[in-house]
Amino acid sequence: MTTPSATLPSVLDEFADPTLRARLEEGLAAVEARLGEVAHRDDPVIGPPVAHLLKAGGKRMRPLLTLLAAELADGATPAVIDAAAAVELTHLASLYHDDVMDQAALRRGVAAAHLEFTPTIAILAGDWLFAQASTLVAGLGPEAVRIQAGTFARLCEGQIRETTGPGPTDDPIAHHLLVIEGKTACLITSAAHLGALLAGASPATVDAVVAYAHNVGVAFQLADDIIDLTATPDVTGKAAGTDLRERVPTMPLLLLEAQAKRDQARGLTASDAIVLTRDIAGNLDDDATLASVLSRLTASPALQEAREIARRWSADAIAALAPLPPTPAQQALETFAHHTISRLS
16 A cells, blocks of 8 residues: 655745754654555545545645644654544545535646546545544544534534625625634644644643634635735646636635725726726636736735735734743744745745
8 A cells, every 4th residue: 555645844944943843754754654544445436536635645734733733742642643644634525525616627736526536426535534534533532522523513614604605794804704714724723733732732832822723724724815816736736816717705806895895985986996806707717818817916905915914814823822932843833824924925
């Protein structure tokens, strides 16, 4: 049996302590081996769809955060390795479901599972991965099970909120942040929570890590909102502007729409924000049209404002670490938070 491929998270190179880096690399290798054990099936019907995204690789940022949080206490115990694998399996499962609902064409540089197989098979493969994650967590104790169950509920809540959209009296930007907290931040939070908890960190340390990871998770997704508009497929694994073309609300777009509404209230009829909002609402099937819209949106004040919002969430994450002593692990967590937004420059 071969283990799945993965790229070491680039943030590892930014960690100052070489001993810590070596331990984290060793821990990630153990997580990768565990993923291969848990998600491997020789069955020719079950094996290909459940291994599709696992074989495509990934940067394993969530398992890294589990291992890094564990370094605040006893480090990568077998329980921590299982927790890190469970977090990644949960993340992979959610991607299967997201791609079906969003009708995404690419994921991690390969065809999305619903196109490679069928939408039904993709959904069932995601369910199977959720089940494998739950099996791992079941061996980690009642508190870990509670965290996993709560995370699964929050993931579903976030997807429901995104699917239904904001209500007529809801602030679209506040609603979007609730979606992010459900779809992205909750799993990043549980990754760090499980790492610190299972490594035996003190309650105060666990609380600080949970607050930190929540803010990092929001910053991470806000950065991805921007990167979807600005990066190339070799960076993101999907075409630039995919979210825009698929009508997925993101922070830059919502900020642009808010500016357009303010312009309309001032009696303006053809401001840059109004015209661009109207064009984005039009047909974006043509690549040239999409490219034109992307160029104008990435040059707009809305994109810069979105960057600033992401930076504030990252700064809040670093501030949450204040109660912790300045160990190599604490400093690496700060670096991790900086890294989430350094991708924007």
